[in-house]
Amino acid sequence: DAKTTQPPSMDCAEGRAANLPCNHSTISGNEYVYWYRQIHSQGPQYIIHGLKNNETNEMASLIITEDRKSSTLILPHATLRDTAVYYCIVRALGETSGSRLTFGEGTQLTVNP
Amino acid sequence: KAGVTQTPRYLIKTRGQQVTLSCSPISGHRSVSWYQQTPGQGLQFLFEYFSETQRNKGNFPGRFSGRQFSNSRSEMNVSTLELGDSALYLCASSSLPGTGGEQFFGPGTRLTVL
Numbered sequence: 001d002a003k004t005t006q007p008p009s010m011d012c013a014e015g016r017a018a019n020l021p022c023n024h025s026t027i028s029g030n031e032y033v034y035w036y037r038q039i040h041s042q043g044p045q046y047i048i049h050g051l052k053n054n055e056t057n058e059m060a061s062l063i064i065t066e067d068r069k070s071s072t073l074i075l076p077h078a079t080l081r082d083t084a085v086y087y088c089i090v091r092a093l094g095e096t097s098g099s100r101l102t103f104g105e106g107t108q109l110t111v112n113p
Numbered sequence: 114k115a116g117v118t119q120t121p122r123y124l125i126k127t128r129g130q131q132v133t134l135s136c137s138p139i140s141g142h143r144s145v146s147w148y149q150q151t152p153g154q155g156l157q158f159l160f161e162y163f164s165e166t167q168r169n170k171g172n173f174p175g176r177f178s179g180r181q182f183s184n185s186r187s188e189m190n191v192s193t194l195e196l197g198d199s200a201l202y203l204c205a206s207s208s209l210p211g212t213g214g215e216q217f218f219g220p221g222t223r224l225t226v227l
Contacts, residue, residue, distance in 0.1 A: 041201070043203050044156070044203070046216060098163070099146050099169075099205070100158050103155055
C-alpha cells in the first residue's frame with residue numbers, strides 16, 4: 001500500500017470548516033483513499049473513502065486531486081466532538097489485500113471553542 | 114444492530130503469563146482483523162481471519178496467535194507476555210475482506226503487563 005504524509009497537528013475553530021490534507025504521491029491506479037478517525041482511547045471510526053471522484057457523506061467530504069497524488073478531508077462545520085486523530089490510508093482492494101489497514105501517524109485535529 | 118464487542122475491556126498480567134482476548138463482530142460480518150496500538154509504534158496490523166482461516170498476518174512474533182470460530186467470533190492469544198506487549202488491542206469487523214467496505218472497530222482491550 002502507498003505511503004501517506006499528513007501534518008502532525010492542526011487546529012480549527014468550532015463551527016468553521018476543517019480541511020485536513022494528505023499527500024500520497026506514490027498511489028497506484030487501483031488504490032483507494034480512506035479516512036478514519038480515532039477519538040481518544042476509542043476504536044477508529046470510518047469516515048469516507050474514494051478512488052478518484054470527490055465523495056460526500058453525512059460526516060465529511062473527500063476531495064481528491066486530478067493526479068490523485070493528494071487529497072483533502074473536509075469537515076464542513078467542526079464541533080468539539082470532532083477533536084480526534086485523523087488517519088489517511090491508501091489501500092488496494094482484492095483478495096491479497098483483505099481488510100488490512102496500514103495506519104500512519106495521522107493528524108491530531110483540535111477543535112477549539 | 115449491535116457493534117463490535119471486545120472482552121475484557123481491561124486486563125493486567127505479569128511477564129511470562131499468557132492472555133486470551135475475545136472479539137464478537139457485528140452480526141453478519143465474517144471478517145475479523147486485530148490491531149495493536151502502542152504510543153511508540155502506533156496502530157499495527159496483527160492478523161485477519163475470514164471463514165475461520167487466517168488470511169493475512171502482520172509482522173509480529175509467533176507468540177501472537179489467533180483463531181476464528183464458525184460463528185465468526187475471534188480470539189487472539191499472546192503467550193509468554195513481555196512488558197512491551199502492554200497496549201490497546203483493537204478488533205475490527207467487516208462483511209467481506211478486500212471488497213472495500215468500511216471496517217467497524219470495537220472499543221479495544223487495554224492490556225497492561227507488569
